[in-house]
Amino acid sequence: xxxxxxxxxxxxxxxxxxxxxxxxxxxNQIFQWIHKGCNDFDEMTNLSKSMRDLLSxxxxxxxxxxxxKQISQDGTEKYLFQLPDGEMIETVLMxxxxxxxxxxxxxxxxxxxxxxxxxxxxxxxxxxxAGEMLDQILSISRSIADRISHVVLMxxxxxxxxxxxxxKLLNIINDEEGLHISLRHVTVSTCGLLPQIYQLAxxxxxxxxxxxxxxxxxxxxxxxxxxxxxxxxxxLLKACDSYxxxxxxxxxxxxxxxxxxxxxxxxxxxxxxxxxxKLCHVNLIPVNPVDGVFPAHHRxxxxxxIVRILxxxxxxxxxxxxxxxxxxxxxxxxxxxxxxxx
Ligand code: SAH
Numbered sequence: 001x002x003x004x005x006x007x008x009x010x011x012x013x014x015x016x017x018x019x020x021x022x023x024x025x026x027x028n029q030i031f032q033w034i035h036k037g038c039n040d041f042d043e044m045t046n047l048s049k050s051m052r053d054l055l056s057x058x059x060x061x062x063x064x065x066x067x068x069k070q071i072s073q074d075g076t077e078k079y080l081f082q083l084p085d086g087e088m089i090e091t092v093l094m095x096x097x098x099x100x101x102x103x104x105x106x107x108x109x110x111x112x113x114x115x116x117x118x119x120x121x122x123x124x125x126x127x128x129x130a131g132e133m134l135d136q137i138l139s140i141s142r143s144i145a146d147r148i149s150h151v152v153l154m155x156x157x158x159x160x161x162x163x164x165x166x167x168k169l170l171n172i173i174n175d176e177e178g179l180h181i182s183l184r185h186v187t188v189s190t191c192g193l194l195p196q197i198y199q200l201a202x203x204x205x206x207x208x209x210x211x212x213x214x215x216x217x218x219x220x221x222x223x224x225x226x227x228x229x230x231x232x233x234x235x236l237l238k239a240c241d242s243y244x245x246x247x248x249x250x251x252x253x254x255x256x257x258x259x260x261x262x263x264x265x266x267x268x269x270x271x272x273x274x275x276x277x278k279l280c281h282v283n284l285i286p287v288n289p290v291d292g293v294f295p296a297h298h299r300x301x302x303x304x305x306i307v308r309i310l311x312x313x314x315x316x317x318x319x320x321x322x323x324x325x326x327x328x329x330x331x332x333x334x335x336x337x338x339x340x341x342x
Pocket of ligand 1 (some may be wrong): 112114116117118153154155156157158159189190191192210211212254255256285286287288289290331332333
């Protein structure tokens, strides 16, 4: 099978091209073309014809096909992409005053099976490669003719289950010869895979880590998220403390508020006790409707008292602004799609 050059960090590309007897500046040129959105070796006009032929013989450039684009009333855009093997994923673009932010998918489907999330309803199909993740950004950037400044790994999939490719992606998008996106503008969200949180800490990347906590009691969390049966909340928080120690970066705890399940004052008090004194922020997300679950829509009014409970213990907390709900582009609403739906 041909190797996808979009999945190469620049360093790896230099090494790979050296094996073809091409000097490092050639690898740099190829890397720059890729990040200008080039999908065809023949467009790399500063390479000789023989070089281009050599490349197209052994390599490919993954290009996702935009199958559908929906635009929300609030300006949020949702893209349906077809991957080279025919699988389809969704990606969301949010336009803010401070720049364009992309919520990208890291896997086709998801193995985590959280009870309130659409992404895992059909299980995991496969990991995405770094190139397939990168091309979600390149393709959208090209189609809006504008730069992407922020990236959140919160689409479908569990990023830490695809850690190697995710770290590669972070290296690639941060590269000054490429998109040069600051890692401080990148957020990786995880449902809490402990070994991988320790592993990620070792890289000491200045990214933002978000943890899907969603409860302060193990029994409640276990009912919401299968992963909670594997690791207790205390073990998870211990891993997070060690992450903060290693990286000096504040952690965000995400808390999807599900009426009657985890949104009552006692549970929030318990949360406040557990998080008190930590370098953290709490992001409250009024749960979004997904097929057949939580059909009624719960608005963010009425949750200010929860913010106050947390703030009283010195914990900063905000309620996440809901974007794109009218096109099923909000948190937990992205999923694998099939051709039959089109
Ligand atoms: N697998 C990763 C990232 C994807 S989800 C993770 O679990 O963190 C991004 C966030 O949306 C997570 O916090 C997830 O728990 C949350 N989420 C999932 N379904 C939701 C829903 N229906 N309403 C609100 N948030 C939801």
